[in-house]
Amino acid sequence: MSNSAERIFNFSAGPAVLPLPVLEQAQRDLVALPGVGMSVLEISHRSKVFEEICFGAEADLRRLAGVPDGYHVLFLQGGATLQFSMVPMNLLPKGGGADYVDTGAWSAKAIQEARKVGDVHVAASSKATNHDRIPAAGELAWSAAPAYAHMTSNNTIFGTQYHHLPEPPAGVPLVNDASSDIFCRPLDVSKFGLIYAGAQKNLSIAGLTLVIVRDDLLARAPADLPVYLAYSTHAKERSLYNTPPVFAIYVLRLVLAQLLAEGGLDAVAERNQRKAGKLYAAIDGSGGFYRGHAQPASRSWMNVTYRLPSEELEKLFVREATAAGLDGLKGHRSVGGIRASIYNAFPEAGVDALVAFMAEFQRTHG
Amino acid sequence: MSNSAERIFNFSAGPAVLPLPVLEQAQRDLVALPGVGMSVLEISHRSKVFEEICFGAEADLRRLAGVPDGYHVLFLQGGATLQFSMVPMNLLPKGGGADYVDTGAWSAKAIQEARKVGDVHVAASSKATNHDRIPAAGELAWSAAPAYAHMTSNNTIFGTQYHHLPEPPAGVPLVNDASSDIFCRPLDVSKFGLIYAGAQKNLSIAGLTLVIVRDDLLARAPADLPVYLAYSTHAKERSLYNTPPVFAIYVLRLVLAQLLAEGGLDAVAERNQRKAGKLYAAIDGSGGFYRGHAQPASRSWMNVTYRLPSEELEKLFVREATAAGLDGLKGHRSVGGIRASIYNAFPEAGVDALVAFMAEFQRTHG
Numbered sequence: 099m100s101n102s103a104e105r106i107f108n109f110s111a112g113p114a115v116l117p118l119p120v121l122e123q124a125q126r127d128l129v130a131l132p133g134v135g136m137s138v139l140e141i142s143h144r145s146k147v148f149e150e151i152c153f154g155a156e157a158d159l160r161r162l163a164g165v166p167d168g169y170h171v172l173f174l175q176g177g178a179t180l181q182f183s184m185v186p187m188n189l190l191p192k193g194g195g196a197d198y199v200d201t202g203a204w205s206a207k208a209i210q211e212a213r214k215v216g217d218v219h220v221a222a223s224s225k226a227t228n229h230d231r232i233p234a235a236g237e238l239a240w241s242a243a244p245a246y247a248h249m250t251s252n253n254t255i256f257g258t259q260y261h262h263l264p265e266p267p268a269g270v271p272l273v274n275d276a277s278s279d280i281f282c283r284p285l286d287v288s289k290f291g292l293i294y295a296g297a298q299k300n301l302s303i304a305g306l307t308l309v310i311v312r313d314d315l316l317a318r319a320p321a322d323l324p325v326y327l328a329y330s331t332h333a334k335e336r337s338l339y340n341t342p343p344v345f346a347i348y349v350l351r352l353v354l355a356q357l358l359a360e361g362g363l364d365a366v367a368e369r370n371q372r373k374a375g376k377l378y379a380a381i382d383g384s385g386g387f388y389r390g391h392a393q394p395a396s397r398s399w400m401n402v403t404y405r406l407p408s409e410e411l412e413k414l415f416v417r418e419a420t421a422a423g424l425d426g427l428k429g430h431r432s433v434g435g436i437r438a439s440i441y442n443a444f445p446e447a448g449v450d451a452l453v454a455f456m457a458e459f460q461r462t463h464g
Numbered sequence: 465m466s467n468s469a470e471r472i473f474n475f476s477a478g479p480a481v482l483p484l485p486v487l488e489q490a491q492r493d494l495v496a497l498p499g500v501g502m503s504v505l506e507i508s509h510r511s512k513v514f515e516e517i518c519f520g521a522e523a524d525l526r527r528l529a530g531v532p533d534g535y536h537v538l539f540l541q542g543g544a545t546l547q548f549s550m551v552p553m554n555l556l557p558k559g560g561g562a563d564y565v566d567t568g569a570w571s572a573k574a575i576q577e578a579r580k581v582g583d584v585h586v587a588a589s590s591k592a593t594n595h596d597r598i599p600a601a602g603e604l605a606w607s608a609a610p611a612y613a614h615m616t617s618n619n620t621i622f623g624t625q626y627h628h629l630p631e632p633p634a635g636v637p638l639v640n641d642a643s644s645d646i647f648c649r650p651l652d653v654s655k656f657g658l659i660y661a662g663a664q665k666n667l668s669i670a671g672l673t674l675v676i677v678r679d680d681l682l683a684r685a686p687a688d689l690p691v692y693l694a695y696s697t698h699a700k701e702r703s704l705y706n707t708p709p710v711f712a713i714y715v716l717r718l719v720l721a722q723l724l725a726e727g728g729l730d731a732v733a734e735r736n737q738r739k740a741g742k743l744y745a746a747i748d749g750s751g752g753f754y755r756g757h758a759q760p761a762s763r764s765w766m767n768v769t770y771r772l773p774s775e776e777l778e779k780l781f782v783r784e785a786t787a788a789g790l791d792g793l794k795g796h797r798s799v800g801g802i803r804a805s806i807y808n809a810f811p812e813a814g815v816d817a818l819v820a821f822m823a824e825f826q827r828t829h830g
Contacts, residue, residue: 323580326546
């Protein structure tokens, strides 16, 4: 019934693969939750059944990530795209400005939206080298007193990731778009003022946005902000001001339970580092046949980007890989070549299959 | 496997019941879509598989509702709550005003958000009689030249529904919050400038918002609107500017296919009218034991609200009904008593069960 035998390896950049046990439990209970008599797709968001799911997800998330007291956990909609606007609308005082680090297409979109609200100072940019790296600490030129500093911890298109946190001036809250690497490893939430993440890569399905926000920042928003766009609305009502994305929160809860059962974020990090390490070793050991896009110190554990000797070979690689059950490997047009997205739930067996495929492809076409 | 035998009758005001064949198909394909090898929860929104789902849903929706050329169909997030703000942000020119008809709590929220953007003139209100009716055509006092006129076609809390469209001055676009009665019967889309609806009652699951908007209104938005909040963003990209709520759109498509297979909106209307008619007949035939809240000409086909002789009896009614597998009947505190929500997918057998329960309850407690 579960059809799991039919599953292929899905290297898509997101929405992305979910843990098989999560899919199987969701499937089992889809027509009627045990003891409830209705589907999770049908339950009222004001019901005790859903409160247990929603508050349970929040509690598990706090436990998994060690979210300290003094932070709210919010379940919103609209993706990172709506956060690009909500962050400045909530945190920028009238006439104020914020600092942004530009590490790729998503940073650029965040900057574009913030500019509609206030001044943006770009503290550093990797654009000149096609975003092949995260700017080093010494390159970051902060402005005098920004309202906040914004980073994008992982860059799906370019395959780069922060491995050291930037340090804005004392007292300046750090805001992180963690859509594509949240909970890929332990994190110290207390270093951030606000973390946001679309759920469709490491957390749940598309249609849910996680926001973790420090309580003192909730009061910054102007009083006439649209009610949905004020973080304080959702903080006050524990994400139940209006109907939340019920099923996406249910799936989140299943994913969090899975991560906790696997040993928490330390265990997740160990597996992710091992998975990415196998692919980078395959690239580095190919004698130049495969060339990584990201500079080694900035390499992402989530998205591995690389080129082949020619675009023809890249096309052939994607075509043959797809035929072999390795799907979604075509790189974004900004980089070209190959992108293997290997988020938390991507199985290590899929990485091993790709590594073997790469060796065989090089042997026959190199 | 489908657990359908365990299902109870769910009279919840929303999220609400879905057609059983929809749940069963979603369940069957949840771990791997046939021929795709991944779950619909995991597919990329840029994949051909999802394009077929998303554009197919749009095509089916246009066919079902007879959406004319010259209108865009958008799949958004944030619920009606975000629309309360998006409508004035997109449609109100600087310094402009709009007319709103106040028929209950949701109208009031829409008015509150519009007031943050511009002037609001309340053309009529049913507040003085606890929103027991839709204002008659003669009561509507329009302002001279509103940017648009806003209505709420069905009022879940009070159990009222428009059965004749209001007619604003010539050339003034009519905007309708149809969250709780969309597609409960045929509609003439050409009478509206914009229709919006949270999906969790008649369309799909929570987390999807449908917007049908006339093309000429897309150009009204100021250029510095946040990108997610501009209807034009989503119109240009066919709802794929950012990651849409993939699974909710998939469920929408299954629901639309079901409605089309059942004979379209004429057949849906016939069944809805019959279902509601049975409940109102039970109320009217109870010799005053059950008293409807809504005035007869304004009675909703979707939410049937009524009182019993005492609050003690109401509590007992809800308790005994729940025990009998009739769930979610407690009325909203603004009206008290009983509310039976019987949306499109609510089975007629559940209405019959409630009617029988009402007769038996009156016999033993009347």
